[in-house]
Amino acid sequence: MPEKIIKSISFGILSPSEIRKLSRTAIVTAETYDEDGLPIPGGLMDPRLGVIEPGQRCQVCGNTMANCPGHFGHIELARPVIHVGFVKHIHDILRATCRHCGRLLIPQEEIDRYLRLLEKLEKKWPLLALRLIEHVKKKAIKRMECPHCGEKQYKIRLEKPTTFYEERRGGVVRLTPIDVRSRLERIPDSDVRLLGLDPKEARPEWMVLTVLPVPPIQVRPSILLESGIRAEDDLTHKLVDIVRINERLKESIEAGAPQLIVEDLWSLLQYHVTTYIDNEVPGIPPAKHRAGRVLRTLAQRLKGKEGRFRGHLSGKRVDFSARTVISPDPNISINEVGVPLDIAKILTVPLKVSYWNVDEARRYVINGPEKWPGANYIIRPDGRRIDLRFVKDRKALAETITPGFIVERHLIDGDIVLFNRQPSLHRMSIMAHLVKILPGKTFRLNLLVCPPYNADFDGDEMNLHVPQTEEAQAEARELMLVQNQILSPRYGGPIIGGLQDYISGAYLLTSKATFLTKRDVVELLAAGGYEGPLPEPAILSPKKLWTGKQVFSLFLPSDFNYKKKANINVGEMACEDEECFHDSYVVIKKGKLLLGVIDKKSIGAQQPESLIHFIAKEYGYDAIREFFDKAFKIFLRYIEKHGFTMTLSDVEIPVEAEEKIQSILSEAEEKVRELIAQFNQGVLEPIPGRTAEETLELRIMEVLAEARDRAGEIAAEYLDPFNHAFIMARAGARGSPLNLTQMAAVLGQQSVRGERISRGYKDRTLPHFRKGDIGAAARGFVRSSFRRGLTPTEMFLHAAGGREGLVDTAVRTSQSGYMQRRLINALQDIRVEYDRSARLPNGAIVQFTYGEDGVDPMRSIHGKAVDVNRIVERVVGWKR
Amino acid sequence: MVTRFNVLDHELVPKHEVLKPSEAVEVLRKLGTTPDKLPWIRASDPVARAIGAKPGDIVKITRRSPTAGVSIAYRFVIAG
Numbered sequence: 001m002p003e004k005i006i007k008s009i010s011f012g013i014l015s016p017s018e019i020r021k022l023s024r025t026a027i028v029t030a031e032t033y034d035e036d037g038l039p040i041p042g043g044l045m046d047p048r049l050g051v052i053e054p055g056q057r058c059q060v061c062g063n064t065m066a067n068c069p070g071h072f073g074h075i076e077l078a079r080p081v082i083h084v085g086f087v088k089h090i091h092d093i094l095r096a097t098c099r100h101c102g103r104l105l106i107p108q109e110e111i112d113r114y115l116r117l118l119e120k121l122e123k124k125w126p127l128l129a130l131r132l133i134e135h136v137k138k139k140a141i142k143r144m145e146c147p148h149c150g151e152k153q154y155k156i157r158l159e160k161p162t163t164f165y166e167e168r169r170g171g172v173v174r175l176t177p178i179d180v181r182s183r184l185e186r187i188p189d190s191d192v193r194l195l196g197l198d199p200k201e202a203r204p205e206w207m208v209l210t211v212l213p214v215p216p217i218q219v220r221p222s223i224l225l226e227s228g229i230r231a232e233d234d235l236t237h238k239l240v241d242i243v244r245i246n247e248r249l250k251e252s253i254e255a256g257a258p259q260l261i262v263e264d265l266w267s268l269l270q271y272h273v274t275t276y277i278d279n280e281v282p283g284i285p286p287a288k289h290r291a292g293r294v295l296r297t298l299a300q301r302l303k304g305k306e307g308r309f310r311g312h313l314s315g316k317r318v319d320f321s322a323r324t325v326i327s328p329d330p331n332i333s334i335n336e337v338g339v340p341l342d343i344a345k346i347l348t349v350p351l352k353v354s355y356w357n358v359d360e361a362r363r364y365v366i367n368g369p370e371k372w373p374g375a376n377y378i379i380r381p382d383g384r385r386i387d388l389r390f391v392k393d394r395k396a397l398a399e400t401i402t403p404g405f406i407v408e409r410h411l412i413d414g415d416i417v418l419f420n421r422q423p424s425l426h427r428m429s430i431m432a433h434l435v436k437i438l439p440g441k442t443f444r445l446n447l448l449v450c451p452p453y454n455a456d457f458d459g460d461e462m463n464l465h466v467p468q469t470e471e472a473q474a475e476a477r478e479l480m481l482v483q484n485q486i487l488s489p490r491y492g493g494p495i496i497g498g499l500q501d502y503i504s505g506a507y508l509l510t511s512k513a514t515f516l517t518k519r520d521v522v523e524l525l526a527a528g529g530y531e532g533p534l535p536e537p538a539i540l541s542p543k544k545l546w547t548g549k550q551v552f553s554l555f556l557p558s559d560f561n562y563k564k565k566a567n568i569n570v571g572e573m574a575c576e577d578e579e580c581f582h583d584s585y586v587v588i589k590k591g592k593l594l595l596g597v598i599d600k601k602s603i604g605a606q607q608p609e610s611l612i613h614f615i616a617k618e619y620g621y622d623a624i625r626e627f628f629d630k631a632f633k634i635f636l637r638y639i640e641k642h643g644f645t646m647t648l649s650d651v652e653i654p655v656e657a658e659e660k661i662q663s664i665l666s667e668a669e670e671k672v673r674e675l676i677a678q679f680n681q682g683v684l685e686p687i688p689g690r691t692a693e694e695t696l697e698l699r700i701m702e703v704l705a706e707a708r709d710r711a712g713e714i715a716a717e718y719l720d721p722f723n724h725a726f727i728m729a730r731a732g733a734r735g736s737p738l739n740l741t742q743m744a745a746v747l748g749q750q751s752v753r754g755e756r757i758s759r760g761y762k763d764r765t766l767p768h769f770r771k772g773d774i775g776a777a778a779r780g781f782v783r784s785s786f787r788r789g790l791t792p793t794e795m796f797l798h799a800a801g802g803r804e805g806l807v808d809t810a811v812r813t814s815q816s817g818y819m820q821r822r823l824i825n826a827l828q829d830i831r832v833e834y835d836r837s838a839r840l841p842n843g844a845i846v847q848f849t850y851g852e853d854g855v856d857p858m859r860s861i862h863g864k865a866v867d868v869n870r871i872v873e874r875v876v877g878w879k880r
Numbered sequence: 881m882v883t884r885f886n887v888l889d890h891e892l893v894p895k896h897e898v899l900k901p902s903e904a905v906e907v908l909r910k911l912g913t914t915p916d917k918l919p920w921i922r923a924s925d926p927v928a929r930a931i932g933a934k935p936g937d938i939v940k941i942t943r944r945s946p947t948a949g950v951s952i953a954y955r956f957v958i959a960g
């Protein structure tokens with residue numbers, strides 16, 4: 001057969017004659033099988049609709065099951081019915097045309113003018129043509145008298161889903177589908193064009209069904225249950241209903257049954273046809289199975305996540321992929337992924353055999369599918385695929401392998417794979433890793449790549465894909481490798497970086513108080529894979545000692561300058577510049593850490609303008625990868641040597657502090673009572689723009705919040721500054737000062753929707769309080785700390801506040817997920833051209849310069865194309 | 881008395897100007913495109929009416945941009 005090229009596709013509505021032409025048989029009986037289990041001719045399982053038994057030949061096309069495409073049948077409807085999918089169009093068209101002569105309700109001259117305009121627009125601006133049609137329709141609907149025959153028009157109301165009423169002077173009259181169809185038939189072709197339809201492809205009266213196509217059996221196969229009973233497809237069930245009612249309607253009409261019975265059957269037929277097309281139409285009950293299950297009819301097959309479009313056409317399942325639980329491995333590189341041996345023996349990479357790798361290829365074949373590293377298949381030059389599982393003498397087979405063969409070998413160390421964690425919300429959700437085969441059953445990943453995947457190890461699973469072609473492998477290696485994704489295009493900064501123990505470890509190591517013996521230093525440097533000379537010790541006598549800052553400095557580029565406030569640079573530890581006695585200002589000159597502790601602000605993930613950001617930007621991805629793989633190991637090694645745990649006594653405060661806190665809280669509660677008293681007497685000064693009630697609430701919240709803050713400050717004063725919980729909060733590793741306050745001092749106000757909790761019982765939150773009590777405790781102020789424990793009422797109100805958090809996380813994820821889908825679908829085809837403009841595939845301009853400034857955010861510094869301060873700092877060593 | 885409000889005086893409305901045909905041709909040449917590939921603006925748009933833009937014209941918009949300093953965009957005027 002000669003090659004055919006599709007020039008265009010046109011969409012239209014099937015006409016009754018087309019449906020009949022398409023059909024191989026009319027369906028006239030609701031029976032499907034006879035007693036012997038054979039399909040009844042003229043029934044819905046008529047063999048002319050397609051073969052389903054293997055081995056049988058189709059009596060229509062002569063093909064067997066594999067090749068017969070199936071054939072349509074049809075049902076001659078005894079009375080026409082409205083097609084639900086078109087009710088809106090029918091409604092518009094009925095209103096826009098004359099009830100008597102069928103002409104568009106617009107004077108002839110205007111029609112001619114519009115037709116000429118439409119023709120021009122359709123050629124040049126198809127989008128504007130649509131707008132013209134909308135305009136014409138709107139204009140015609142407004143007109144209440146026919147300009148052609150002078151007939152007065154009435155309002156036509158659509159009662160959902162499919163009934164039309166005409167509001168005549170004498171009263172409201174129902175328009176039957178016959179009436180509707182005859183009106184649509186009267187509309188001349190030229191007027192149809194102005195209504196936005198192509199009369200050749202879609203006459204308006206075809207929107208009212210007189211003949212219903214019956215899809216081939218292939219579309220609605222019956223399934224054989226284990227019990228031997230045949231279960232029919234939902235569509236078949238629905239079609240049976242339609243045929244049954246249709247036949248009864250036909251008989252009633254022929255027998256001259258009373259009007260009422262005919263009407264009843266007719267509307268039942270309308271119901272069945274409607275639900276056959278769409279079973280989720282608002283306004284009518286969905287058609288159900290006997291067991292009460294809602295039927296899945298035509299529209300339901302297409303719609304939604306599991307529908308034909310999203311579930312089958314845009315959703316793909318692939319080979320050469322694996323999925324398992326993930327677990328951490330701080331010892332592998334950020335570029336690597338640990339792959340279980342069992343998976344490595346199933347996933348394969350095609351190895352093209354050449355003169356240089358025949359021996360290697362033969363070794364894989366000899367090892368076979370069971371022994372790693374082996375091979376699962378070989379493909380001979382003639383294209384034949386040999387499954388090595390069934391080859392008895394693999395040694396002999398290996399001998400026959402020559403250049404030109406392809407060996408599908410097991411995954412081995414150094415192979416490139418794509419690694420993915422859902423939801424894939426940004427580019428860094430799929431990155432390329434180098435394979436490292438490891439024992440065990442989980443994928444292993446370096447902890448530093450957790451932030452881009454948003455992964456943790458509480459049971460998360462991830463997917464892995466093996467690129468098969470050299471092009472795909474090269475692209476993955478060059479563009480998608482983890483080290484090339486360190487800088488995020490989301491905000492100009494590194495998305496990969498230290499978390500939790502890395503930050504605590506760095507803080508402890510680089511703290512002023514850390515001195516290390518030679519033994520310690522050597523051990524740390526060995527963990528980091530450092531090769532080179534030791535620096536001069538900071539202290540020579542009585543014992544040679546090195547500082548942690550010296551050890552850290554060995555991993556910095558030798559000409560690196562950097563200055564930044566540390567995370568601990570707040571409150572009493574705040575310093576503005578190099579003169580910093582709290583060690584909270586980081587100064588690195590010529591690659592030496594001179595001052596300040598390294599914490600979240602310097603090495604944390606998602607920290608723009610940080611130490612790791614500047615190393616990545618200025619020294620390249622190889623340099624930052626090396627820094628992550630070496631320096632970060634030292635942080636972990638140090639925290640292991642140091643020992644780092646948290647215990648209940650970390651949040652314990654002395655009795656003295658407890659008393660101070662209690663008196664502050666009592667004072668605050670007293671103040672709240674006072675405010676309430678003032679309010680009751682009507683002497684509370686309202687805040688401008690607020691009612692007295694609002695003012696009272698605001699003032700109470702203010703007083704209580706302040707009391708909690710003061711309590712927190714007191715607790716912090718009494719906490720040991722080197723207690724581990726406190727260190728983590730200060731360095732930014734985990735927890736916040738607020739969390740510490742809540743553990744050590746007081747939990748504070750619980751809230752729902754940003755207000756004190758007020759709902760529950762009548763005039764009170766719980767029956768434990770007096771009606772009308774709006775004091776601190778009755779409205780959710782929790783005076784206890786987590787360490788002391790909550791009273792039952794406090795616990796209840798805390799749970800109420802906590803519930804709100806859970807609810808809106810659930811709501812937010814579903815809403816933002818849907819928004820993400822719409823944005824991706826809308827933006828996916830936009831690309832940046834060589835002139836830096838952003839355009840659609842058809843050349844339409846979206847932005848004249850990408851992002852107005854043409855800056856690639858990934859290569860920017862927190863959005864700025866150039867950071868002058870940083871350039872000065874690099875060159876001179878200080879800012880400004 | 882009714883004071884007429886001029887949209888062009890509002891601080892959030894950037895500078896709009898109708899291009900002369902010769903300038904329009906030059907802009908299209910530089911962008912390597914045809915007018916219909918530009919973003920559209922309706923002739924009934926308050927700004928378009930204020931500067932007297934007619935269907936078929938090309939409007940130049942000069943904006944202050946926090947990132948780029950000044951950014952320039954064009955609109956093709958359509959009927960409606």
Ligand SMILES: [Mg+2]
Nearest residue numbers: 456457458460
């Ligand atoms: Mg998890």
Ligand SMILES: [Zn+2]
Nearest residue numbers: 058060061068
């Ligand atoms: Zn066939």
Ligand SMILES: [Zn+2]
Nearest residue numbers: 098101146149
């Ligand atoms: Zn008329």
